Amino acid sequence: MTRTDGPNPVLYTRNGFAGRTATLLRSQYSADYTRVKGSYAPRIYNLNDLDEAAFNDRRAMPVSIMNDGTVSLEIAYRREAAPFATRNVLADEVHVVLAGSATLETEFGVLSVAKDDIVLIPRAISYRFVDIVGELREFLIVTENELNFAMSPGLGPLTRMDAAAPFPDPSTRTGEYETLIRHGDQLTSVFTDYDPIPTISVDGNRLLAKVNIHDIRSINMGSGLLVPPLIIDDATARTQIFDLSARTGDRPPIHYNADYDEVFVYLEGPGQFGGITQNSVMTHTPKGFPHRGPVENVPEGFRGLLIETRATLTPTAAGHEIGRLADVDEFAVHPSAAQSV
Numbered sequence: 001m002t003r004t005d006g007p008n009p010v011l012y013t014r015n016g017f018a019g020r021t022a023t024l025l026r027s028q029y030s031a032d033y034t035r036v037k038g039s040y041a042p043r044i045y046n047l048n049d050l051d052e053a054a055f056n057d058r059r060a061m062p063v064s065i066m067n068d069g070t071v072s073l074e075i076a077y078r079r080e081a082a083p084f085a086t087r088n089v090l091a092d093e094v095h096v097v098l099a100g101s102a103t104l105e106t107e108f109g110v111l112s113v114a115k116d117d118i119v120l121i122p123r124a125i126s127y128r129f130v131d132i133v134g135e136l137r138e139f140l141i142v143t144e145n146e147l148n149f150a151m152s153p154g155l156g157p158l159t160r161m162d163a164a165a166p167f168p169d170p171s172t173r174t175g176e177y178e179t180l181i182r183h184g185d186q187l188t189s190v191f192t193d194y195d196p197i198p199t200i201s202v203d204g205n206r207l208l209a210k211v212n213i214h215d216i217r218s219i220n221m222g223s224g225l226l227v228p229p230l231i232i233d234d235a236t237a238r239t240q241i242f243d244l245s246a247r248t249g250d251r252p253p254i255h256y257n258a259d260y261d262e263v264f265v266y267l268e269g270p271g272q273f274g275g276i277t278q279n280s281v282m283t284h285t286p287k288g289f290p291h292r293g294p295v296e297n298v299p300e301g302f303r304g305l306l307i308e309t310r311a312t313l314t315p316t317a318a319g320h321e322i323g324r325l326a327d328v329d330e331f332a333v334h335p336s337a338a339q340s341v
């Protein structure tokens with residue numbers, strides 16, 4: 001279909017996938033724009049492009065590329081274990097592994113993590129990544145609101161979930177240990193003369209777990225549209241994380257998401273998602289900005305995540321370094337930005 005084959009249906013939606021909708025029939029192709037003056041604009045980010053120097057220090061913390069004070073999207077590259085345990089006391093953290101592998105040690109047990117794992121670390125649980133193989137690259141979704149897995153293994157889309165396993169050796173290790181408490185954008189170090197991480201056993205809810213995007217079955221919509229599978233939710237639906245991998249069905253119409261910013265992270269091909277062909281490319285479309293998005297029915301397959309948030313995400317200085325104006329019809333660098341860096 002060419003863009004002059006109008007009229008074009010345009011979907012206006014309230015409350016993301018959950019609210020009222022209306023369809024406008026328009027002769028204009030509203031997913032196109034020629035240029036933007038001002039800061040409220042969709043952008044495309046290559047998450048491989050952060051300055052490595054920011055992570056040279058073993059003490060380096062994840063770098064926020066977008067946030068609004070309540071939700072932060074962050075990147076971490078790490079070759080060596082940090083010399084401390086981290087405990088975020090004001091926010092839950094979702095760690096999406098983009099590359100490399102490691103062992104995640106937490107007060108709730110131990111998890112092996114590798115590419116395309118989605119790990120939920122609830123607040124106030126100390127953790128550290130050790131035994132890092134290659135470079136551990138992570139994309140983090142950090143939210144003030146409590147997050148929970150919205151799927152469990154069974155006859156639905158998810159086939160497997162791994163909870164943290166008991167420590168192989170929980171014996172007490174002594175020596176000086178540091179726990180870095182993250183409280184908002186501030187850090188406080190607490191020192192102990194014992195290792196604060198190992199636990200002998202855990203009972204109750206399996207609060208610390210992971211899923212791998214490849215363990216979510218692709219859904220077949222036939223023709224038409226269906227809400228993508230919800231992986232992680234929060235109690236107030238402020239931030240939601242969906243599986244947006246290749247699936248059959250119609251290309252979405254042009255739409256206005258009136259209440260949610262939309263973030264898409266391309267994890268893996270081989271199929272491309274519109275103009276996105278490289279792993280770890282992210283797009284951000286701010287709420288109320290008309291857009292369409294590429295065909296999802298890609299026979300070669302691709303894997304990706306869709307994050308919807310009521311937060312109004314704004315690029316940080318690090319985000320501006322790697323963000324470029326985005327075309328939101330096919331998700332690519334916008335022609336007006338193609339000549340600039």
Ligand SMILES: [Fe+2]
Pocket residue numbers: 255257262291292293
């Ligand atoms: Fe959208």
